Amino acid sequence: MNPTDKTEIDARMNKTVDALKSEFATVRAGRANPAVLDQISVDYYGQPTPIAQIATISVPDPRIISIQPWDNSSLKLIEKAIQTSELGINPANDGKIIRLAFPQLTEERRKELVKQVKTYSEEGKVAIRNIRRDYAEKFKAQKKKSEITEDDLKDSEKDLQKMTDDFIKKIDELTAGKEKELYEI
Numbered sequence: 001m002n003p004t005d006k007t008e009i010d011a012r013m014n015k016t017v018d019a020l021k022s023e024f025a026t027v028r029a030g031r032a033n034p035a036v037l038d039q040i041s042v043d044y045y046g047q048p049t050p051i052a053q054i055a056t057i058s059v060p061d062p063r064i065i066s067i068q069p070w071d072n073s074s075l076k077l078i079e080k081a082i083q084t085s086e087l088g089i090n091p092a093n094d095g096k097i098i099r100l101a102f103p104q105l106t107e108e109r110r111k112e113l114v115k116q117v118k119t120y121s122e123e124g125k126v127a128i129r130n131i132r133r134d135y136a137e138k139f140k141a142q143k144k145k146s147e148i149t150e151d152d153l154k155d156s157e158k159d160l161q162k163m164t165d166d167f168i169k170k171i172d173e174l175t176a177g178k179e180k181e182l183y184e185i
Contacts, residue, residue, distance in 0.1 A: 036087060
């Protein structure tokens with residue numbers, strides 16, 4: 001495997017792991033995490049706009065997210081966007097600030113969230129395996145065209161499998177960490 005291929009593979013697999021990390025950040029644990037708002041957009045002057053672009057988001061205490069819009073006219077829009085999202089938290093609006101209080105998770109909800117995390121994890125692993133398949137086919141095509149030798153092909157496949165195993169292990173570690181976070185009380 002040439003260094004260029006190795007760099008490309010590493011970059012693509014790292015992008016998959018980064019995407020998985022951002023998916024995990026949107027899964028609500030018992031703690032307040034501003035990342036849960038990343039997927040929510042507000043219809044602000046006809047444009048879907050992320051909440052972080054029109055308000056200050058802070059976490060004044062471990063179970064509360066505070067959202068203070070820069071333009072008070074957007075307060076109701078933000079509140080409506082949060083209510084219609086899949087966040088499952090009812091916002092408290094005092095006329096200036098919206099507060100999201102994160103309740104303690106029930107055992108049933110924790111199990112649902114762990115299932116969701118495992119689904120994201122499996123999707124990440126499939127993406128890693130697809131990258132492996134793409135490059136394995138590329139190497140076989142190079143062998144067929146006599147651009148590389150049989151030994152080069154075997155070495156490349158071995159290196160590719162090792163990279164795949166390393167990234168799958170990373171995903172397993174991230175998943176275990178998120179599951180542990182979800183089961184913390």
